[in-house]
Amino acid sequence: xxxxxxxxxxxxGEPHVGNIRTALFDWLLARRFGGQFxxxxxxxxxxxxxxxxxxxxxxxxxxxxxxWDEGPDIGGPYAPYRQSERLPMYxxxxxxxxxxxxxxxxxxxxxxxxxxxxxxxxxxxxPGYDRLCRDLNxxxxxxxxxxxxxxxxxxxxxxxYLRGDVSFQNALLDDHVLLKRDGFPTYHxxxxxxxxxxxxxxxxxxxxxxSSAPRHVQTYAALGWDEPAWVxxxxxxxxxxxxxxxxxxxxxxxxxxxxxxxxxxxxxxxxLLGWSKDESTTIMSCEEITExxxxxxxxxxxxxxxxxxxxxxxxxxxxxxxxxxxxRRGRPHLEDRVGRPIADDELDRLLTIATAIQERVxxxxxxxxxxxxxxxxxxxxxxxxxxxxxAYKNKPWAALESVEASLRALRSVDEAxxxxxxxxxxxxxxxxxxGEKPGAVFTPIRVAATGKRIAPPxxxxxxxxxxxxxxxxxxxxxxxxxxxxx
Ligand code: GLU
Numbered sequence: 024x025x026x027x028x029x030x031x032x033x034x035x036g037e038p039h040v041g042n043i044r045t046a047l048f049d050w051l052l053a054r055r056f057g058g059q060f061x062x063x064x065x066x067x068x069x070x071x072x073x074x075x076x077x078x079x080x081x082x083x084x085x086x087x088x089x090x091w092d093e094g095p096d097i098g099g100p101y102a103p104y105r106q107s108e109r110l111p112m113y114x115x116x117x118x119x120x121x122x123x124x125x126x127x128x129x130x131x132x133x134x135x136x137x138x139x140x141x142x143x144x145x146x147x148x149x150p151g152y153d154r155l156c157r158d159l160n161x162x163x164x165x166x167x168x169x170x171x172x173x174x175x176x177x178x179x180x181x182x183x184y185l186r187g188d189v190s191f192q193n194a195l196l197d198d199h200v201l202l203k204r205d206g207f208p209t210y211h212x213x214x215x216x217x218x219x220x221x222x223x224x225x226x227x228x229x230x231x232x233x234s235s236a237p238r239h240v241q242t243y244a245a246l247g248w249d250e251p252a253w254v255x256x257x258x259x260x261x262x263x264x265x266x267x268x269x270x271x272x273x274x275x276x277x278x279x280x281x282x283x284x285x286x287x288x289x290x291x292x293x294x295l296l297g298w299s300k301d302e303s304t305t306i307m308s309c310e311e312i313t314e315x316x317x318x319x320x321x322x323x324x325x326x327x328x329x330x331x332x333x334x335x336x337x338x339x340x341x342x343x344x345x346x347x348x349x350x351r352r353g354r355p356h357l358e359d360r361v362g363r364p365i366a367d368d369e370l371d372r373l374l375t376i377a378t379a380i381q382e383r384v385x386x387x388x389x390x391x392x393x394x395x396x397x398x399x400x401x402x403x404x405x406x407x408x409x410x411x412x413x414a415y416k417n418k419p420w421a422a423l424e425s426v427e428a429s430l431r432a433l434r435s436v437d438e439a440x441x442x443x444x445x446x447x448x449x450x451x452x453x454x455x456x457x458g459e460k461p462g463a464v465f466t467p468i469r470v471a472a473t474g475k476r477i478a479p480p481x482x483x484x485x486x487x488x489x490x491x492x493x494x495x496x497x498x499x500x501x502x503x504x505x506x507x508x509x
Contacts, residue, residue: 025056025058025224026052026055026056026058026225027053027222028049028052028059028060028223028225028227029061029063029217029218029223029226030046030060030062030063031228032062032080033064033066033071033072034064034072034073034076035072035073036073036076036079036275037083037275037277038080038275038276039276040267040274040275040279040293040328041229043083043293044256045228045256046084046089047293047294048227048297048316048321050090051312051316052225052227052316052317052318054313058224059092059093060089060090060092061091061092061093061094061104061221061223062080062081062084062094062104063095063217063221064095064104064105064107065106065214066105066106066107067106067207067209067210068210069205077105079277081095081096082277083276083277086276086280087276087289087290088286088287088290088309093221106213109216109217110208112216112220113201113202113207113208113212113213114202114206116215117201119246120169120171120201120245120246123245125172125245126172126245127156127157127159127160127161127198128160128162128168128169128170129152129155129156129168129169129170130166131152131155139152151195152199154198157172157198166204168200168201168204170198171198171201171241171242173193173197173199173241174193175194178190178193179191179196179237179240180240181237181253182250184225184253184321185254185318185321186255186323189233193237199211199238211238211239214239215239215246215248219246219248223251224251225254225318226253226254227254228254228255229256230256231258236255256297256321257297257325257326258326259297259325259326259328260327261327261329262328264325272328272330276289282388283356283390284386285337285341285344285352285387287309287340288333288336288337288339288340288341289333290309291306291307291308291309291336292336294307294316295326296326296328297322298321299320300312306336306339334386337385337386338385341387342381342382344381346378347377349377349380350370350371350373351370352390353390353391356387356388356390356391357391357394357398359388360395361399363398369398372487373487375486376480376487379479379483380393380479383479392475393478396472396478397487397488399474403471403473403499405474405475407504409470410466410467410500411504412462412466412467413463413466414459414462414463415466420504422467422504423505425463425464426467426468426471426497429468430501432449432452433485434494438490441485441489442486443483443485443486444482446482446485446486450464450468450481468485468497469481469484470500471496471499472484472485472488472493
């Protein structure tokens with residue numbers, strides 16, 4: 024199958040997950056069939072264009088690993104890839120349609136159009152241009168728009184890949200604008216002209232565009248061009264069936280990145296919003312999805328965006344990372360927390376406990392919660408109540424005794440033997456000797472060493488911290504317990 028697909032974002036702000044899902048389907052189809060994935064910036068509505076938005080869009084694609092074969096930054100055989108730089112092509116197409124009597128100039132003022140709309144509303148008629156200028160042959164010297172002369176009766180059939188033939192009553196479609204007064208094309212004209220010139224084979228887009236498709240079909244017919252395949256994919260909805268919005272979770276891709284979702288988890292999740300391999304497979308790598316992807320796997324049932332499902336998927340992807348890779352991805356979050364760069368060898372020290380942390384981290388910034396105390400300088404902050412735990416609640420002297428005993432036990436571990444098994448046996452023996460539950464003895468050590476009640480596994484943590492720092496922190500705890508009123 025020959026595949027050339029385009030992703031046509033309008034640079035109006037942060038790319039939205041719904042929009043990027045379309046890009047993903049485009050990309051998957053191109054990669055699956057060895058075709059081309061094209062990024063085309065649809066910036067014909069200059070009033071909505073936002074400075075820097077194009078870069079945000081490209082960054083989002085890059086972050087997800089969706090590479091493009093032709094685009095505004097790299098060019099390609101059909102350059103330029105920004106619609107605002109392709110104006111002559113649209114003007115040419117419009118001029119040809121006027122010459123052939125398939126389009127016409129309309130000089131109606133915005134005030135007149137407004138009045139027409141109001142009287143239609145009053146008369147409960149369908150809204151739309153009343154075609155006043157259609158047969159007037161208006162002068163090109165007057166300010167004007169160009170409109171397509173749509174058929175007045177009959178129907179237009181849109182052959183949609185997922186729906187089959189969808190028919191539209193022409194009587195309900197007005198003569199829409201192709202070229203605006205400012206000389207810029209509308210989306211309706213620009214997308215058709217570009218899709219034709221760029222030899223696009225499949226137009227994949229959200230189903231909100233289905234109602235515009237008959238206009239595009241008529242534009243292709245008027246220009247005498249072959250239509251691409253139309254694939255209108257179901258809109259993404261939240262669990263409450265409402266159109267996806269901020270209340271269902273973040274909508275911008277950048278926010279997902281910042282919240283600590285892994286790109287491969289988000290990619291997997293987005294691919295399943297409207298596509299599936301079979302009834303049961305949910306976790307699939309990008310390669311597996313690419314291998315299995317085709318248009319027949321797309322479905323019409325609405326694509327439900329369940330943020331909980333994404334969170335679970337993310338946790339699963341984090342758990343399955345290679346530990347060294349996990350540390351590398353956690354590093355920026357840790358650096359943010361501790362406010363300084365973390366060197367490779369410092370990071371490598373965490374390998375001993377990486378797997379244990381991985382099991383607990385659901386979003387990458389939590390990595391910092393489980394590791395920041397290794398890099399803390401000066402005394403840690405915690406409450407004395409946490410230090411005493413349940414076993415020594417309100418008994419600082421008992422906690423102090425326990426901490427001092429632990430200190431003795433830990434000091435006597437020989438520095439070269441400062442390993443997880445040695446530490447475990449030393450501290451378990453101590454609890455037994457003292458006739459206490461291990462938890463009672465371990466809680467003050469954990470809080471003293473990490474400043475937290477919830478931390479990675481204790482012995483691995485102490486091993487990683489090293490003898491000197493462990494002893495120093497336990498000493499600080501003992502001092503606090505000796506002055507319980509502080
Ligand atoms: N510029 C349109 C948008 O941002 C693209 C629609 C299409 O893919 O045809 O939604």
